[in-house]
Amino acid sequence: MKMGFTSVLLLPSLLMIFVFLGLPLVVIAMQSLQDNVLLQFTPPGIDNYKYLLTRPYYFDVVVRTLRLSLLTTIFAIPLGYLAAMALPVLKGRLANMAIMALTFPILAGPLVVILGWMALLPDSGPLFGPLVRAGLISPPRILGSETAIVISQVQFVLPFAILTLYTALRQIPHNLYEAAASNGAGGLQSFLHVTLPLSLPGVLSTTIIVFSLAASSFIAPHYLGGAADLTLTTLITNFVLGTFNSPLAAASSILLLAMMLIAMFIFVKLFGRFIRP
């Protein structure tokens, strides 16, 4: 009876997720098999997928999305890990403030942050302008390149990475460090045998979060990338708002989801080898 009552309370969330997320995903999957203005065939068929994966232009979009998301993850995890390890040097109010400050870019919203990068990154902007004018460097042409996308994506995902890793590191029992030290382990040994292995589950979940945030990001590639730097999210937007091609937008969405699922599966397998049960 009690069990029954509490389970009923799960229904609103599950129902909302099934109706407003599950059902739309089913519709997308079905739409992706439909013919359209560009491709005539008898539906249902997988011609849309064939088209996207065999045209070098579209295949490059998939590869670029994967590359940018992986690069973002590879930079964000070590940077975030070190920050999470360094955070305990802050004490009291300052520590509290530092943790809160991590939510500022999340709450201010991606548009505000991107506007900052659009202002900072041009060759004539405050970062490179003085150096270029002094003749110290040639114009770096970062804005409108994949580098700009990765820089802003790393900045966007870092707060999430630091917060999750900080929580993971705090959960390691303190007496393990004391045990390591009393057995003569130095700082590096204690890190390699205590901190790193015990934080791996946290690193895994952070990797998954960071990768999916990067793969889902739409504003960064739209504003900071060049016209040729399409990713799957901006491609989907172009199909929806530009060429009104629903079936190709749907097929690109399924490709994005598939890419994310495969990546997560690989992350889990990869880390699983090192995580001790």
Place this chain on the structure above:
Amino acid sequence: MKGMRITLSWIYLALIYLFILGPMFFVLAASFNTETSFPAAFEGVTLRWYARIWDHKEFLSSAWTSTLVALVSSALAVLAAFLAAYAISRGNKRENAWLSATLAAPLLVPQVVMSLGMLQLASVAGMGTGFWWLVAVHAVHNIPFALRLTMTGFARFDFALEDAATSLGAGRLTAWREVTIPVLQSSIVAGFTFCFIMSFVNLPVSLFLADTATTTLPVVMYSYIESRIDPMLAAVSAILFVLACAITLILDKIFRIRLVD
């Protein structure tokens, strides 16, 4: 050796925070610049760009639309998440992989994909999108955040308090109203605030699902940036940034409510 490690940690943290917050502080500074282009060298201080926002009525009306969407969707997300968090914490169930995967799914599915699905669902059903479609996707997308914050509250909640109320003759609803909800008040407020802001600044969902009557602030900013970026846009962004900081600080200092633990 130890002192050196601490110094390095300080320097490293300073650099990381500069990287994370720098772009926004730059926008904040630029919004006060008298220079008419953006970005530009700093000339002098003015509030002109903030005043100019009043001339662009679409920014004001869309901010109101965003507020309405955020209010309704956050209320729905927090209500659903609160009930789920109660069920999970009270039920003391063993970690159910399928349940947690389902509840985390809205976080992992890209918003662009979520809203495309709703857009196609609407066209299959022969309906037009608008306010309630936006609300639905914002609410679902925010469930994982709301759930996380309410779960933190339940982790510290002693269910014996609730049982004491019921054993003294309170009905279940009375026990909730008099005991559970007041004790968990701060987690609920934290969850609501977080969802509200996340919905308020959301672009991808609104871009696909908004109709002409429900254009939200981020959509207006988006179409504005398509044609130009100027100090007025920096002023709008600066307001969003300052509001985000202010709300976080006020909740923490005055109400002792944390958006992150």
